[in-house]
Amino acid sequence: MTQLQSPQRAGEATPAVASRNSGRGRSILPPALLFCGILAVWEAISASLSPGRKYLLPSPQSVLVHGLLAHDAYSQILPSFVRTALLSLGGFLVAIVFGMIVAAVMYRFRWFERAAFPYLVALQAVPVLAIAPLMAVVFGYSDMAKGLIVVLIAFFPIPANFLLGLRSVDAGLVDLFRLHRTGWWTRFFKLALPNSLPQLLTGFRISAGLAVIGAIVGEEFFQAGVPGLGMRLLQYLDQVEYNRLYGALILSSLLGIGFYSFFTWLSHRLLRSWHESAAG
Amino acid sequence: MVHTLSRRDLGEKDALAFSGVALTYPDGTAALDEVELSVKRGEFVSIVGPSGCGKSTLLKLASGLVAPTAGVVSVDRDRLGYVFQDATLLPWRKVKDNVGLLLELHKVPKAQREARVRETLELVGLDAFSEHHPRRLSGGMKMRVSLARSLTMDPSIFLFDEPFGALDEITRERLNEELLSLFIDRGFAGVFVTHSIYEAVYLSTRVVVMSARPGRIVAEFDIPFPYPRGPEVRFSAEFAQIAGKVSYALRGQIA
Numbered sequence: 109m110t111q112l113q114s115p116q117r118a119g120e121a122t123p124a125v126a127s128r129n130s131g132r133g134r135s136i137l138p139p140a141l142l143f144c145g146i147l148a149v150w151e152a153i154s155a156s157l158s159p160g161r162k163y164l165l166p167s168p169q170s171v172l173v174h175g176l177l178a179h180d181a182y183s184q185i186l187p188s189f190v191r192t193a194l195l196s197l198g199g200f201l202v203a204i205v206f207g208m209i210v211a212a213v214m215y216r217f218r219w220f221e222r223a224a225f226p227y228l229v230a231l232q233a234v235p236v237l238a239i240a241p242l243m244a245v246v247f248g249y250s251d252m253a254k255g256l257i258v259v260l261i262a263f264f265p266i267p268a269n270f271l272l273g274l275r276s277v278d279a280g281l282v283d284l285f286r287l288h289r290t291g292w293w294t295r296f297f298k299l300a301l302p303n304s305l306p307q308l309l310t311g312f313r314i315s316a317g318l319a320v321i322g323a324i325v326g327e328e329f330f331q332a333g334v335p336g337l338g339m340r341l342l343q344y345l346d347q348v349e350y351n352r353l354y355g356a357l358i359l360s361s362l363l364g365i366g367f368y369s370f371f372t373w374l375s376h377r378l379l380r381s382w383h384e385s386a387a388g
Numbered sequence: 389m390v391h392t393l394s395r396r397d398l399g400e401k402d403a404l405a406f407s408g409v410a411l412t413y414p415d416g417t418a419a420l421d422e423v424e425l426s427v428k429r430g431e432f433v434s435i436v437g438p439s440g441c442g443k444s445t446l447l448k449l450a451s452g453l454v455a456p457t458a459g460v461v462s463v464d465r466d467r468l469g470y471v472f473q474d475a476t477l478l479p480w481r482k483v484k485d486n487v488g489l490l491l492e493l494h495k496v497p498k499a500q501r502e503a504r505v506r507e508t509l510e511l512v513g514l515d516a517f518s519e520h521h522p523r524r525l526s527g528g529m530k531m532r533v534s535l536a537r538s539l540t541m542d543p544s545i546f547l548f549d550e551p552f553g554a555l556d557e558i559t560r561e562r563l564n565e566e567l568l569s570l571f572i573d574r575g576f577a578g579v580f581v582t583h584s585i586y587e588a589v590y591l592s593t594r595v596v597v598m599s600a601r602p603g604r605i606v607a608e609f610d611i612p613f614p615y616p617r618g619p620e621v622r623f624s625a626e627f628a629q630i631a632g633k634v635s636y637a638l639r640g641q642i643a
């Protein structure tokens with residue numbers, strides 16, 4: 109028995125440590141493998157194209173070398189990347205501020221929720237490109253107009269998720285606070301707001317990705333001002349610069365992925381001590 | 389909606405008094421009818437009754453969360469403790485901050501609050517867990533935190549809504565014994581809703597049996613065992629006899 113027990117104990121300790129390390133390895137490994145797979149397929153398709161059509165899909169290393177790393181490529185595209193990142197971030201922050209205020213007011217006044225929520229849904233349903241010309245008339249082909257597109261596209265998930273979180277407080281907890289005759293503000297800050305954090309952060313995460321899309325769409329529509337990735341995409345398409353086009357596409361995706369990962373990380377960080385979604 | 393309750397009719401020693409209380413919910417459900425009940429300090433009254441007969445409603449009335457549609461409820465709401473069936477802890481707060489919540493809501497200064505929280509955590513044997521989040525506690529420990537949270541307000545009337553209903557038998561008996569020693573120590577008036585007749589008889593000075601909905605009080609039993617009651621009280625013949633009587637009265641309501 110004793111002989112059996114000690115290796116067993118040792119065995120118990122090692123997997124615990126090992127699974128921790130390989131847990132991280134395991135979460136990076138599948139996407140990394142898939143990435144290599146995609147590169148291989150890309151390479152294969154690119155190689156199979158006839159020389160006359162090869163420009164449509166240059167090989168991965170060609171995109172990397174000529175589209176991104178060449179001096180005149182990156183000196184043009186990096187400032188555009190920063191530009192688009194700032195535009196997305198700016199619109200996103202405006203969406204957060206207004207979205208949270210709108211949700212808080214809806215939470216406070218049910219009649220306002222009943223009155224305004226349908227418009228919120230409608231706003232989300234309207235194809236933004238359909239109102240872009242109108243915005244061009246009102247704001248001109250300006251940064252303001254681009255920013256507004258970002259806000260419009262990224263807005264909805266914030267008030268919708270925040271409101272859901274505010275409203276999903278356990279009824280027993282509401283009773284507890286009422287029992288001690290707390291005011292609305294106390295209930296809001298000590299109960300509803302912290303309770304809404306998981307949903308709010310989900311809203312942030314969705315909205316951040318949408319903000320990047322909004323920024324690129326906005327730049328493509330309002331082709332004016334300092335060029336961002338959206339304008340570069342159209343420009344490279346026009347100039348048949350496919351290496352750079354794919355480079356710009358990759359940077360656009362990286363921007364979206366970066367935003368998303370940041371909020372996933374933040375959410376895990378803030379919620380891990382208490383919420384099921386971040387367990388482990 | 390917060391209702392201020394009348395304190396007239398609150399007798400010298402009554403911590404809680406119901407007279408002619410009825411409650412019909414807005415949807416027409418008649419939950420309680422003609423309830424007469426008074427609980428003095430130093431009394432511990434358990435309430436048993438068929439499922440859905442209005443026991444929780446009775447506690448909500450006692451706490452002032454709900455106002456009666458007829459009759460008068462008299463209670464001193466300023467020193468009222470209320471333990472719900474669920475522990476109702478704030479999951480994002482550590483144990484110590486959950487225990488300090490009510491003091492915080494009543495704007496007790498921080499230093500005083502921390503001292504009271506430490507004391508109370510020691511009292512319920514949770515001082516080692518003060519930095520934990522509720523998610524990491526067992527059901528029994530969560531209930532202890534909930535109890536501790538109410539205790540920080542030093543209640544003169546303490547309402548319990550099946551607080552140990554979800555716990556296993558052994559944890560439940562342990563918590564029963566701990567609750568009894570708190571009762572003896574603090575001398576509050578207790579109103580305890582339970583489905584367990586044994587728990588009711590073991591804890592109480594009086595057991596009240598309610599009828600099916602709309603609930604009213606149909607029988608009361610005085611429990612003669614002196615405090616402190618050791619766990620062995622539960623094995624005496626007299627205990628079994630009283631529990632049998634309560635059980636019989638309750639069966640009459642269910643049939």
Ligand SMILES: Nc1ncnc2c1ncn2[C@@H]1O[C@H](COP(=O)(O)OP(=O)(O)OP(=O)(O)O)[C@@H](O)[C@H]1O
Binds near residue numbers: 417418419441442601
């Ligand atoms: N807010 C409400 N609106 C309408 N009806 C309600 C409401 N709350 C409770 N009821 C009804 O009133 C009756 C009494 O409910 P209550 O919760 O007080 O019963 P209970 O004795 O505590 O039941 P249980 O033993 O299941 O805990 C039930 O029929 C219930 O469905």
Ligand SMILES: [Mg+2]
Binds near residue numbers: 443445
């Ligand atoms: Mg109940």
